[in-house]
Amino acid sequence: MNREKPITVAVAGAKGRMGQEVVKMLLQDPSLSFVVAVDSKLHGVDVGEAMDGRTLGVTFVQSVAEAFQKYQPDVLVDFTTPQTVYKHMELALQYKVRPVVGTTGLTPEQLEDLTTRYREAGLGGIIAPNFAIGAILCMKFAAMAAKYMPHVEIIELHHDKKLDAPSGTALKTAELISKARSELKQGHPQEEETIAGARGAEYDGFRIHSVRLPGMVAHQEVLFGATGQTLSIRHDSINRESFMPGVNMAIKAVMNLDTLMYGLENLLD
Ligand code: NAP
DSSP: OOOSSOEEEEEETTTSHHHHHHHHHHHHOTTEEEEEEEOTTSTTOBHHHHHTSOOOSOBEESOHHHHHHHHOOSEEEEOOOTTTHHHHHHHHHHHTOEEEEOOOOOOHHHHHHHHHHHHHHTOOEEEOSOOOHHHHHHHHHHHHHHHHOOOEEEEEEEOTTOOSSSOHHHHHHHHHHHHHSOOOOOSOTTOOOSSTTTTOEEETTEEEEEEEOTTOOEEEEEEEEETTEEEEEEEEEOSGGGGHHHHHHHHHHHTTOSSEEEOGGGGOO
16 A cells, blocks of 8 residues: 555553654654653653653553543554453444554464454454564574474573563464474473473473573574484574564554454455
């Protein structure tokens, strides 16, 4: 779609680690117009002043509903918390604002429910557990490898402020691997954990391990083993800017969608 007017964007979680990167990205793209930010504690404060002291002329409002009522944005970018994102997506549906959601932790039931309701309303949206293009490639390569090397374990590593485990990316990778490989219960049949959790979380016969440490951003390694050989596929986001080309791509793509898309990989050919 060729648009003469910039796409107007609201940001929920704009004061957070990801939200601040989204604001910087929006300000650099003349085809996008950052119109409002949501933060319950900074109501009425200029976003630029809260971030680096530079007046931007865009203020925080108290809630997503207030942002929608006052500014009628085209798109809501949401990087908040697993507890609030579902409500935000319901509001987006009510106000016909297209959501681009990076917040992880929505349950499969919530995802299914939202997918149905967005389809029925003919409203476009994108939920992506990972906006880094390299992470999407890591998932795709892992799914390709799983067809031929079905013995696999996923290790995801994140900073210690992350609320949900395993990561949305690890879950999505596991889902793609599961679709690609033949059914297989891995490990020794009599395997026993002498400390609970030692073998990680089980997903369809294979394991996911979550590491949380300061100094990490977002990392994932998918390990495959076969007779006499191993294969490691690893992706590292070394800073949060790594997610922004994907968020930018999603904001533009969502204007042409009429269903809720899950995963940035659907936008890559
Ligand atoms: P963060 O630094 O804790 O930021 C979350 C922000 O959301 C905070 O500023 C918080 O404000 C705000 N918030 C909470 N509830 C809100 C509400 N109801 N309305 C508006 N704002 C609200 O977290 P982060 O590291 O940026 O991560 C945010 C989410 O993105 C997490 O779910 C994380 O897993 C996910 N993530 C996704 C990707 C991806 O590529 N998809 C990449 C990295 C992270 P207060 O502190 O005032 O509550």
